[in-house]
Amino acid sequence: MVKGRKMPVGHHEHCDKCHNVHCQVPVQISISCVVIKCRKNCGATLHMCKQEEHRHLCPNETVPCLNASYGCPLTMQRHRLAKHLEACPASVVCCSQEWNRWPVSEMDRTFYRNVSENLQSEPDLDVAMALQDQEQLFRSIQMKDIFPELMMEEVAAGVKGPAEEATLSLECAQYAENGCTRMENKELSQEERDALATSRDVESIENYSSWEKIFAKEKEGCKQTVKNLNKKEEKGEEKQTQASSNSQGETRDSHLNQDSTAAAAAAAAAPSTEGVTGLAPWQDGVLERLGKEAHIGEYNMYLVHNGTMLINFGQLAACTPREKDFVYGNLEPIEVKTIRSFNVPTSYRAKRSHLKDPTRKTKTAHQCVDTADLGVSIEDLPACDEVSATLLCSLEKEMKGHLISESVGIDGLYVDMGTQTYNFPSAPFETDASLADVIAARPRGLYVHVEAEPVTRRHNKTSSAFSYMCGHFFRRDEYRSHFRNVHSDIQASLSGWLQQRCPLAYLGCTFAQTRLHPAGQRATIKFCPNISSFVLQPLVPSSLCEDTKTSAQRNGLHNLDLLARLPLEILQHIAGYLDSFALSQLSQVSHLMRDVCATLLQDRGMVSLKWEKKTYSHGGSSWRCRKKVWEFSSLFSSVDRWSFSDAPSMSDHLKTCAFYQRQELTEPVVLACLAEVRGIVGAK
Template sequence: MSLSILLTRPLQSQRPRPPRAPPTHPHCESCYSRRCRARPEVSACCSLGPCPLLCGAVFHLCKEAEHALLCPNRRVPCLNAAYGCPLAMTRDALAAHLRRCPASVVCCSMEWNRWPADDGHTHPCRELHHNLMREHGQGASPDLDLALALRDQDHLFHSLRMKTLFPELCSRRDERHRQDKRKEEKQQQEEKQQQEEEMRKRMDMEEKERREAARRQTREDGADRPDGGGTWDHMSWVSIRKEEEEGEEEEPSQEEREAVARGSWENPEVLRSYTAWERMFNMDMGSCREAAAANRSGGAEEGAGPCTPREDEPPETSAEHRGRFVYGHLEPMKIINVRTFMVPTSFVARQSRNRHPAFYQRESRGVDTRDLGVGVEDMPVWEEVQASLLCSLEKEQRGHLIAEGLCTDPLLQDQGSQTYSFLSAPFADDARLADLTAGRPPELHMQLQLEGVTSRHHKASSAFTFLCGRSFPRQEYGKHFRNVHSDIQTCVSGWFEQRCPLAYLGCTYSQRRFQPSTHKATITYDQHTGCLSLRPTLPGCQTGDSDPPGTPTPPPLVLCHLASFLDSLSLTQLALVSRLLRDVCSSLLQDRGMVTLRWTKETSSHGGATWRVGQKVWEFSTLFSPVSEWCFQDVPHMSEHLKVCCFYQREHRSQRIQLPCVGDKLPTKMLHENPTLVTSFKNKVIL
């Protein structure tokens, strides 16, 4: 047995197999009493016995395999064994294990929307964004709203492919391969057409040979018959002679059709249809003979056919030649074009925007940039980020399309197009928007404010939707959603983090108002993990201090005990310090970590694709220490900042301003001359 087979069968060998079920007995199938006193017989009943795992059950021995499926003391694998859980336990411990099973993973489905920074429906805060990005470029720690906005912007830029948005501006690296493929397909098509043409010529030659054989047979039959008038066989022979003399091909005669039918047609359906048409033709010939006989008996001239010529045409254009009738004059049929669509009489076009097509002539023509009278080199150049965001919003389900066909009238439809020109074009086939902005100074193209929505709510148009998508063990998901999304993310603008009221002018001052009620800590954003973290504030502790040389390393058991008090995010960071701490954190994976499956795509030889489990990944989540209650921090009020804010400019006015209705009192008589609502009701006067 090979080594690969041995490595792929350990899970199957570890699974306990129930004992093979012996044949049941008629009495044992319906007996469930623990004190059964039936006498054991070979073919009717067996003796009672207890469970070998001492669960307390007593049953007939032939039901041991059935009891193994329900025994609470039997060791079975976890219900999530197919999803990566390697643990096996007794059946009665499965329910308690599922609460902390490492394979019971939940993916966060929280969604939120962000609008572009230059959205037309809101006031753009260009000065604030410029100042924030300048401080961020100088190494300052970004605020929570700015850090989350930059994270969402980075995810968005990595998801926008330039080939999807602007396929006409991408570089044609594989254009030569496509041209070769087109040439190959064209060559194959030409070869196929050539083969079909040769097959068609071969079939025509065989058909011609069969016709020649039928003609020779007709000549032999005509030579054996005496000369007689009015026979169709004789006229067919005359037509064949005429065809040979003139060298023209005419319709095959009756004998030729019969010869072809006898020689090549073997389909009974074709023969049946052919016989029906021959019967109809014979009936027409019979009617022509009766009409000719009636004309002769009525004193018609000898030799006149049933189809007599018109009075205004020569008699030689229509004649009867030994039973063969020729129509000498045929009038062409007039072809009339009928329009099936008619405009309803009740239809009225919109004269304000569209013209009625019945009164005005229209011309359909394509509009290009050349119609603008501007050269290609003088065309305005677009900025890649703004154009990409705009075109991406066009493809949203509830977005507004620029080049969308608009139908405002049942008969008219307007179509538009948009032309773009970029300095960085042509783009690579695999280029993303993040690749184009990699070497540029950082800019903020998303708004700081966000709106938390779910898939069950109606989303606003022209907004980008972002998904959390992080995985957590089932017992940690509720804590993550409460602290990260409910407490911080949805309240970061104005409540959890408060900015200066003059931020719209460019002031970047902000303060974080809340902290955990149990200890002092600050919420920060970790750029490496891309998530929020809780950093405790310890008095007298300086970051970056190292232990003096010669300090002994704690034993691994002590390290494992200390690591058990850390949260999942701290364990993730601790595992990156050294190999020893990585081994210490690995010992806590089954209790604190989670396991996920990584799928790989495999392509078979015949072109099909299948997905298989490539590996099982053990990791910790990004959950920080849960906070059950928040309290206000001891920070000064925002009014203290306004006293020194450079954007707060006071205007001192010394000139007096007269307020309305101040100084002169109105006469009391004028106030009571007109009747009021109260006096009207008292005097019962109807106004």
């Protein structure tokens, strides 16, 4: 330490190194201070100058919750922070349980058709949950993603589509029969050629002669360019001749003879040089000339647009490897595998000449198949069901990665152009319409399976429309009870354990009964569609309901709210016995009950932050916390044990089941092996 350095305020040289509880060093200014005990009675003994530092470590110091920035308003002693985190209202957990639910196939529609007819009454647990998942599925499916060709389109005035541009380009090509046509008036632009190349019009594709006319026009244009260049050279030579004749009159005859000789040579050489001076793909040496004259960017764009023609005319080597490119011997055919099929291409040829030789190319023809071939008018054709067709297309995209009408590569060389048309009575659809909007006016029906399956690692759940997540928020101390009761006990046991269906459900029987109920509680399991979760519904005796109705009829409606007449302390005591779901429902009854439930928010509720985006005048934006939202979760009372209910056996139902048809055999039937046994006995 350098002598004479000024010591900071409250800094003592001895206190920095002293850790002795029984320190007896006398008090000296800037050297040491008195030893004291912690004012919070934590038992620590320290020098007075370290008191401020000790506050950051004292276990009895009152500090805010670790989740104070997330909305928790509580303060407590430091040693209670860990215990508080288990029940902190700001320590919120989102349930990430996921499952799949697939559409119903055509062979299993009997049961689901019968279930759809009885949806007016209270559905069973599995049906109610399937309907909730189906509603979420219909809202997530956008019609523009499945049927973009059936959406409403607003055609702007003065804008031509690709088909119209292709038609115009064909007319221009047919008008230009020979090279005598004026090129400056009827020459096709690059945009028109691209539109013609990408057009899906059958007539445009079948008219192959138009392409020959386009190439002929380009060839005639190149010839005309060569002639113009030759004329410019002749004019330049004539000007030079005239200038030299003025300066040297005595050699005029010799120059005239040379000029005539040069003109004759140029005229004779013009037909032979027209193929080596232009920039057409069929002219020799076009790439060498283009590499010297054009920029590297223009050179690359020329290769991109004319690569196929350059290969066909022998100006550019194909990318197919040749035998001389390999050092390990002759080239052998390799199996081509694609992502979609993983099949060996049937169109693969081992020889390189079979791929690009025009003489060996198989002749193809465009064949169009339409519903008009059936001989039935469009009005008589049956309309497609929007739900079935949309789910089928979504399932096709989910399983195979593409739509039914999408072009798919069958192997490494060829592509199948698939086309599927639909006739929907509600088409065309709105731009932002979902499947739920299309069938909003129809009666409800069940189109997905009542059995759910877990999500596996082999399934791509990130982009799946048939994967569902619980997504409910709970306090950290509530999550364990929710997952055990809702997902492990109820949801996983709907198919035959908690709820049992008739064995003949595959024939269409909709009978089901509940086999288990919570032990020690007079309650039953119900599915609440408002919160998309299972809840416990207490079983209220019918006598109490009748007494309430009688009292209401006798004393009037003003006597119904008898609970509100109780003192506030009694109401708070009663509300303390309710679970989180019951508190959330009770808070919506009246303003008084809302105030009563608000007193339990810090102990039973949870808090989250609501954010909003703020945009500034300079164009920037930021997110800020608008307010804190307090609410109760959807957790019901924890069920530790389940008991069998007093429901009758399923065999009693089978006696009266309409789908149970017995086949009584009265005549004796010979067993298959009985004749052989009789033959063996007779032989002995």
